[in-house]
Amino acid sequence: MSGKEPIAVLGMGAMGSRMAINFANAGHEVTVWNRTAETARELADAHGFSVATTPREAVNGAAVVVSMVADDEAATAVWLDPENGAMSAMSSSAVGIESSTLTPATVRHLAAEAVERGLTMLEAPVVGSRPQADAGGLFYVVGGDAGVLEEVRSVLEVNAGGIRLVGPMGSAAIMKLAINGLFGIQVAAYGEIAGFLERSDIDTDTAFGILASLPITSPALQRIVGLFGDRQFDPNFPIPLVSKDFRYLGEAAAGLGAEVPISKTAGAVYASMAAGNYGNLDIAGVAMRYLAP
Numbered sequence: 480m481s482g483k484e485p486i487a488v489l490g491m492g493a494m495g496s497r498m499a500i501n502f503a504n505a506g507h508e509v510t511v512w513n514r515t516a517e518t519a520r521e522l523a524d525a526h527g528f529s530v531a532t533t534p535r536e537a538v539n540g541a542a543v544v545v546s547m548v549a550d551d552e553a554a555t556a557v558w559l560d561p562e563n564g565a566m567s568a569m570s571s572s573a574v575g576i577e578s579s580t581l582t583p584a585t586v587r588h589l590a591a592e593a594v595e596r597g598l599t600m601l602e603a604p605v606v607g608s609r610p611q612a613d614a615g616g617l618f619y620v621v622g623g624d625a626g627v628l629e630e631v632r633s634v635l636e637v638n639a640g641g642i643r644l645v646g647p648m649g650s651a652a653i654m655k656l657a658i659n660g661l662f663g664i665q666v667a668a669y670g671e672i673a674g675f676l677e678r679s680d681i682d683t684d685t686a687f688g689i690l691a692s693l694p695i696t697s698p699a700l701q702r703i704v705g706l707f708g709d710r711q712f713d714p715n716f717p718i719p720l721v722s723k724d725f726r727y728l729g730e731a732a733a734g735l736g737a738e739v740p741i742s743k744t745a746g747a748v749y750a751s752m753a754a755g756n757y758g759n760l761d762i763a764g765v766a767m768r769y770l771a772p
């Protein structure tokens with residue numbers, strides 16, 4: 480593929496909507512579907528998308544089908560619903576791209592269902608959040624066939640700052656959960672230490688400034704530490720999605736026989752916050768669990 484292929488984007492949440500806008504701005508004909516139809520209609524009015532009432536309708540005529548939804552349950556419904564799912568109507572010449580953060584088991588299940596139907600599919604979860612999506616600078620971790628990746632590379636590049644094939648279907652889900660696990664553990668740890676520092680007699684700006692200036696703090700964490708002082712926790716990567724990713728990491732680790740005690744502890748912190756009054760905070764808002772009132 481090298482032209483302006485028709486693309487169906489399933490899921491008009493924070494990430495899917497931004498991807499669809501970038502596709503439209505790059506000249507692709509974009510058809511969108513969202514479970515809550517009103518969201519899709521509003522975006523379509525603003526950005527010139529066509530709107531479909533089901534995933535099945537959305538994939539009609541699409542050369543590429545991108546799914547960007549919340550979780551395993553949502554992705555399974557979007558692709559496999561017997562009446563309205565994308566796979567019930569996708570063309571055998573189209574390529575399906577699953578970009579949601581899912582368990583490897585679900586990705587492998589989707590892959591097997593695609594093979595059974597003679598359909599072609601890649602998994603391409605993304606690293607980066609809303610600002611990277613706005614800028615078309617997401618990092619795609621890809622699982623699947625190298626030839627299929629080359630077929631859709633120009634389409635992925637619309638939203639990509641980087642693309643890396645890591646192995647067969649399911650392996651990108653593992654890589655993505657590993658990345659988010661490491662990030663989430665660090666954010667929770669910095670939140671905890673920030674609470675410790677705030678309760679000391681060290682000036683908070685000085686303490687956070689020293690933390691942020693040292694090589695122990697990665698560039699991603701420097702940004703996070705910068706949010707603690709002003710409690711700027713408007714969501715980019717909301718805590719419920721972080722909690723879901725830790726749950727999936729735990730499941731995938733159990734399947735591999737890998738011990739992940741630190742991930743489990745961090746995951747429990749995010750889960751309790753997602754269940755409480757912090758569900759609409761950014762990942763950095765995990766610090767609210769620890770910062771001084």
Ligand SMILES: NC(=O)c1ccc[n+]([C@@H]2O[C@H](COP(=O)([O-])OP(=O)(O)OC[C@H]3O[C@@H](n4cnc5c(N)ncnc54)[C@H](OP(=O)(O)O)[C@@H]3O)[C@@H](O)[C@H]2O)c1
Pocket residue numbers: 490491492493494495513514515518547548549550552553554556557578579580581605606607608609715716717720
């Ligand atoms: N936000 C980030 O920073 C980020 C970064 C990288 C990867 N991700 C991953 O990307 C995916 C999407 O994230 P997001 O931030 O766009 O999430 P979001 O804003 O919460 O959007 C979730 C989307 O999934 C749909 N959905 C939820 N349950 C569904 C179901 N049962 N059936 C069909 N559709 C359903 C929602 O539809 P409604 O509008 O009807 O609710 C919405 O379109 C997630 O897997 C997330 O983990 C997120």
